[in-house]
Amino acid sequence: MAGNRKAFKANPATRRAYRIAFLIPVLAAVFLSVLLPLLSDPWEESGDPVPSVQARIAASIAEGFLENCLTLSRSDSLCLIVDLVDSLAWISIRGVPVREFPVTRIRLSPAVAGGIRSGSAVRWISGPFAGQKTWSTISRTILHVKKAPRDTLEARRNLREPRIPVEKADVYLIMEYDRNLVLEIMQTERAGLPGILRRELIRSGHHLTRSWRETRRLFSGRLPRHALWIRIGIGRDDARALRRALPKRPGLAVRLPAQEDPGKE
Template sequence: MKPEAHNTGKKHAGRITLLSVLMVTVLLISFIIILPVVVYMRENKLLEKQKSQIDSLTTVSAAESMRDAAETLHALRFEDARLKAQIQLTRLDSIYLFINLVDSFVAIQIRGVTLRESKLSEFYVSSIFEHKRQSADIYEWMATPFVAHHSWSSFVKHPFKLKNAPKDTLEALQMKQDIMQPEPIDGYCRILFDRSILVKMNQIEKPSFDGRLLKLKYDFAFFYDMTKELLNALIHLESPPLRLTIDLHLPQNDIISMYRALPYNCSMTLVF
């Protein structure tokens, strides 16, 4: 072999050895220094992200807890105000109206004792009620019973019958005894309470022909009074009252019995 070829082979072998050493060195540096740094940076970034999420969840949880506590306190104060009004009614010797929209029933009571109760088939309330419930003066608004100012009905509140009085006992014995016939009436009524609450009671039964005519007369009387009130407010440059309406639907007999049992200036307590 020539000396030049031998030297060239040694040079190639030396280069290969050097490259191998450099590659091993680079790999060692990568595994020992660079890779741990990259892993650390990734883990640190992940930890920061998790910490941020935990802080966010903690903030949201704290806000939700405060909101839940505020809602619970509001509900307790609201119920306390309502119970104060109901306690005042139990001290009166008078029949009053009790409307429970949470359990969907209406009743007449005296001193806390239920005289008659009726399940509501359906009911509607003004959207203003929800705004009123969240108002600052709701506790004072609920703390006293509502008192009726005016009422309308499609039937006579206190029915009566005129009879000729007998002159003596003999004539009284000879008079024919009248048999009371069932009253063919339909049941619709409205009661206007203070604080601008209007309670409407509508029968769930289909009205009779006579009942429709009486209802038209009853509706006309109501709208006439409301129009007169509106015009009076406009004349005196006052804002017309904003009615908080409760529209109840229940059996005819319950409407008639309850309305007739209530005094003209009846009181009311409300759960909503």
């Protein structure tokens, strides 16, 4: 035993071989326990991943949309809610949907699409939009709230009142709101020649009116405003009901899609 120890001390090659054999498992343990974990993300499994910029913009838009709906629900007036994410719109009063209708066509102006990508649209939709003026191919009928008749005599008198005939013309709406929003509503059904002529007449009249308005702003020393328009397509009957039901200056809440595409047809 003592001879082997003296031989081990006397032979450097043997000592080197033993040291290498001892260091190999030590280095392997250090690599597996210290160096290898550094190659992975320490926060990868500690919770949910950090959302992207577009995800944060979409969350802010959705939050603002819900707040606007809550604000409009405090009003006694009918309002319009447009959800471009779920392709759905509805007429609401006191937060209760009166009539829902699908949105089959969506188109955003390049300025609105750019605002969504940059996140500036979040501030633009902060608060419900207030209606200012509406152009339409059909006339608006004022709604009358009637109470139930107390007896048969009163019911018979109500039958003698003239009924409003149902209009079957093609529907096209241009609704102006504050913050330079222009909501354009078109029917999805193919319009006839009279409907096309009325639509182009309404569109040209709105364009000339807005151009003259912005020209006057320029002459008064103020910069002209850029129109931020949203174009949606709904059914003819839904568009007609929307025109009949909404007040002269309806409130509006819009949920914008968090996407780079200006729209879909």
